[in-house]
Amino acid sequence: MSLHFKLEPTLLIILVLLCSIEISFVRSIDGNIFLILVGLCYLFLNRVHLRKIIWLLIISTPLAFGTWSSFWLFGTGNHFMNASIYTTRLYAYLILGAVITLTESPRALLMNLHVRFNLSNTFVYGILAALNLLEQVKHQIKIIQYAAQLRGIKYHLWSPQLYLKTILSANYWANDLTNAMHSHGFSEGYPRTEVEKQSWPLLQIGLLIIIFLLFNSVLFLS
Template sequence: MNPSFKFFLALIISIEISLKSSLLTNLLIIFFTIIYLIYKHIKVKNLLLTLLMPLIAAFTVFATLYWFAPQPNLQNALSLSSRIYVYTLTIYCVSIGTTATELARSFEQNFHLPSKFAYGVLAALNIVPRMKEAVKQIRTAGMMRGVYLSFWSPVLYFKAILVALNSAENLAQGMASHGYRESAKRSIIVPVPVQKSDWLKSIVILFLVNLALFTLK
C-alpha cells in the first residue's frame, strides 16, 4: 500500500476510536494488526517488545479508571486502556516495510508537501545517528581530560548543539552545491504512485472499522 495511505489510514482509525468507545472493535484491531505483523515476518522478540512496552501506560489507565474512579466501569476501563495498544500497533504497521525516505517522497508527490519540509525531515532523521556519535566523542574527549559529562550535563548538550549547528550548515551548503533550490521545480527520481488498490483497501478497511464501531460495544 502507498506509504501516505497507510499513514492516514492509521491516523483516521486512531481518531475514530478516540471519539467512540468500543472494546470489541479495539480487540479486533489489535488482533488483525498482530496478524499483519506476523504476516510481515516480524521477529518474535520485536513483537513481544511491542506488546510489553505499552503495558505500563495501559495498566496505569486501567487502574486509574477502574480502581480509583468514584464509579468504576470495567468495560470502559478496558476500552480506554486497549486504545494504547491500538495506537502502538497501527503505527508499527505503518512503519514496518516503509522507510522515512519513502514516506517523505510519498507526501511530497501524492499530497504536495513542500519539498523543503520533506527534505528537512529527512535531513533531521539522517543527522540523528551523527549526533549520537558526536555525543559519544564529546564524552570520551571529556573523560580523557578528567572531566565526566553525565547524561544530564548542560555542558554536554551545549557542545552537542554546537555540533548540530555546524552539521546543519554543512548540510545546507551540500544541498546548495548539488543544485537544490527551494522554489525550483524538482524532477522525480523514484516515483511513488497511487494505485486503485490503495483506494480500495483503504475504503474497505475504514468501512469495516466504522461498521464495528457502530455495531459492537
C-alpha cells in the same frame, strides 16, 4: 512462499489517522481489539520480525498496567469497563503506530507523501538530511562524554551541558549540510526533476474502504 502485502504509505497513513481519530471519541473495546488484530495481521504480512513486536508489547506493559490500575482504583462509574476501554485503546494506538514505523522507511514515506500531496522539496529533503545525521549525532554525544571524562567530568544523558554542546556541534553541521545540498544542485524554490506520478491504486483503496467500513460496523454494533 510467505505472504507479503504492502499498502501505499499515503493510503496507510490516511486509514491510520481516521481510525485513530474515531477511537479517540468512541468508547468501544471491540473496536480497539479489531484495530489491534488488523494491525498485527498487517505486520505479519509484511514479515516484521516477531521479536520486534514482542519487545514493543513488553515495553508498553508498564504504561498499560498504569492505565488499567488508574481507572480500576480511582475511576468513576464502571471501573472494569473504563479500564478495559482505555487499556485496549492504548494498545490500538501502539499497533497503529507500529504499522507505519515498522513497515515503511522514512525515505519511502516522505517521498510518497511528496508525490501524492506535493510536499515542499525543502521540507522533504531537509527532514531526510536530519534523519541521516542521527548516527553522527549519537557519535558526537559519545565524543563529548569521553572528552568530559578526560577532564574529570561525567555527563549523564540528563545533563543539560551535554545537549548544549551537541546543539552547538549540530549548528556547524547545518552550514556544512546546506553547502553540500547546494553543491549537489539543490536550490530552494527552484524546480527539480520529479518522479512521474502514477495513478492511485484502486484495489488498495477499495480494500481500505472495506476495512474502514468493517471497523465502523464493529463500533456501531458494540
